[in-house]
Every structure is written in C-alpha cells, then in structure tokens.
C-alpha cells in the first residue's frame with residue numbers, strides 16, 4: 001500500500017507525512033527516501049531506536065504515543081498500515097475524525113483495516129470494517145481506491161491465521 005500511495009503522492013519535496021503505527025519503521029524509511037518529512041508514531045517505545053539514523057538526519061521525528069490521544073499535526077500524507085483496527089470500536093471514530101482533520105487539502109491517505117472474513121473478526125477489542133463501511137469513512141474524498149486482499153499465513157505470534165485486509169487510498173479535496 002505504501003508503494004502505491006507514494007506513486008500517487010509523488011516525491012515529497014519536503015512535504016509532511018505521518019506514519020501512524022510505524023512499527024519497525026519500514027514505511028517511514030520509504031517515505032523519507034522519497035523526500036517526505038515524516039512524523040512516525042507508535043505505542044512501542046522501541047520506535048525511536050529503530051529509526052535513530054533517520055531522526056539524526058533531521059527529516060524524521062519519532063513520537064512514542066497512543067493514536068487514541070496523541071496530537072497529530074497537519075500533513076499532506078497519512079499512512080497507517082495494519083494499525084487502525086487495533087484502536088477498538090469505542091475509540092476508533094474519534095481517532096478517524098482526527099486523521100481526517102489533519103489531512104491538508106490535496107493530501108492523500110493510505111490506510112487499511114481487518115475485514116469481516118479475517119480470523120480475528122470476532123475479537124471485540126478490534127475495529128472490523130466491511131467494504132461499505134470503509135467506503136463510508138472516505139465519503140467526500142477524491143480518487144478513492146478500495147482494494148481487498150485475503151490470504152492464509154502466520155499471525156504476528158506465528159499461529160496460522162486467515163487474513164482479510166481492506167485498504168483504501170484517497171485524496172482530500174482541494
């Protein structure tokens with residue numbers, strides 16, 4: 001998804017990107033390599049160490065924080081992969097409102113969610129969305145592209161899992 005988002009958004013030319021739930025920092029690195037100034041956010045306190053070289057370079061900042069309450073600056077690009085479903089159903093609407101609110105006119109987002117056929121779909125703490133619900137999230141945005149993928153593979157803990165991931169790319173009007 002990050003590759004497609006970068007193709008659509010083009011070279012950053014110093015524009016601001018948010019990588020929400022940056023994890024190991026793989027996509028943060030890709031964004032920085034394409035000229036974006038990146039704010040990488042993750043709950044995991046290991047994030048700053050994982051991208052310390054980028055932070056030293058001055059074009060990337062790392063914030064250890066929870067998407068449910070961290071403040072988000074305005075940005076021309078928002079990327080969040082395999083993260084937002086972990087903000088549970090009670091918190092997700094407010095998280096989503098802040099994400100939509102920080103995206104500048106003409107800015108692009110790329111995010112994904114676990115779908116209803118995912119092996120974790122019945123876990124109450126996860127936000128599970130079907131395709132119409134994902135489309136509803138980006139109502140009013142331009143250049144909306146929704147894609148679904150399903151595969152069998154190991155979960156983060158190594159157990160067998162069926163994955164159903166719905167991704168959406170969209171552009172803020174203006």
Ligand SMILES: C[S@@+](CC[C@H](N)C(=O)[O-])C[C@H]1O[C@@H](n2cnc3c(N)ncnc32)[C@H](O)[C@@H]1O
Pocket residue numbers: 020021022023024026027041042043044065066067068080081082083086087
């Ligand atoms: C499956 S990893 C995905 C990492 C990366 N985006 C990727 O695609 O490889 C999920 C990440 O989201 C982070 N995360 C989960 N809930 C979060 C929250 N509420 N606030 C910030 N980060 C969160 C986890 O710490 C973890 O690094």
